[in-house]
Amino acid sequence: MLVTRPQPDNEATAALLRAKGVEVLLAPMLRFEPVAFDIDPEVEYGGVIVSSANAFRAMEGKPSLTRLLDLPLFAVGPHTADVAEAFGFRDLVVAEGDAISLRDTIIATVRERNMDRSKPLLWLVGADLARDIATELRGLGYNVVAQTVYKMVPVHSLPDDVCSAFAGSRIDTVMHYSGRSARSFLDAARAAGIEISALAIVHCCISEAVASVVREAGATRVIVARAPSEAAMFEVLDRALGLPS
Missing domain, CATH: 3.40.50.10090 (Rossmann fold)
Structure with a gap:
């Protein structure tokens, strides 16, 4: 095989x-490559979105990771959630493994918890997305900041x-x-x-x-x-x- x-x-x-x-x-x-990025230290984020465990590989050793650990972490699926937990995230919200489920899980959780929608959700994402849920969420009135942290090179x-x-x-x-x-x-x-x-x-x-x-x-x-x-x-x-x- x-x-x-x-x-x-x-x-x-x-x-x-x-x-x-x-x-x-x-x-x-596909070959993983981290990309240079900065997370705005002045912004108070309301949560973190991760659609691939590769985002944590890109964030490893970054000082900016520490300030995110207490935020809700929206993980695309169980494997990504396991990696998030290993990195120190404690408030894990786990979707069913695909982008549509992740989008719907975010919407449901924000409503159920009555989260402050003025605080942006930080999406740690790879380049060349298969599905851009940030644009979809913005269209529904959610404040999402997409930060590219890695790319997968063919x-x-x-x-x-x-x-x-x-x-x-x-x-x-x-x-x-x-x-x-x-x-x-x-x-x-x-x-x-x-x-x-x-x-x-x-x-x-x-x-x-x-x-x-x-x-x-x-x-x-x-x-x-x-x-x-x-x-x-x-x-x-x-x-x-x-x-x-």
């Missing part, structure tokens, strides 16, 4: 698969061991965690001359949006998680491939 998830999360995924007896190869198709080539495995027909499944990484994988496979082999295998996708990327490229053996989480991806893999649960 080929895991295209970026580092370092791909190692955790590989460990889970190997525990099921699966041979795993890694080809991270990787344009596949590792040699992955190309060799495709040549030997040893890869039968690939896992896709985002539309951008799926496109990067398809581009890299085309550049390596293995596109036909890459499209012929099973593509396990975290969402229908990601699945549409590989289907449009010509993949026909596509399975999709019922929810946008790695746990749901493992569930569909277990059923489709007969892996031990």
Whole structure:
């Protein structure tokens, strides 16, 4: 099985698969890069929004992180919430793993807690968003400040061991965690001359949006998680491939 998830999360995924007896190869198709940024020390924020655990990698060691720890932290899903807790955030509000759920969770929580909407919510975000919920929230009257703290850069080539495995027909499944990484994988496979082999295998996708990327490229053996989480991806893999649960 080929895991295209970026580092370092791909190692955790590989460990889970190997525990099921699966041979795993890694080809991270997006590379994390922090970007320079400043958080306005004069602004009193009402909460923090995080749609990817990568935001904490970008914030690590920043003095400005300390002043945010007592604020409500709106996390896109359980994994991001776990990382937030490890960094010291205590008031965690956890969505169901996708941008729409995160948006709706923010709206519901602000109403339920009667939070002061004059205080901006600080969204620590990556460049090249799949969905800009800040604009959607502003349209509903919420004060959201989006601060780009990292970017995920496409990787344009596949590792040699992955190309060799495709040549030997040893890869039968690939896992896709985002539309951008799926496109990067398809581009890299085309550049390596293995596109036909890459499209012929099973593509396990975290969402229908990601699945549409590989289907449009010509993949026909596509399975999709019922929810946008790695746990749901493992569930569909277990059923489709007969892996031990």
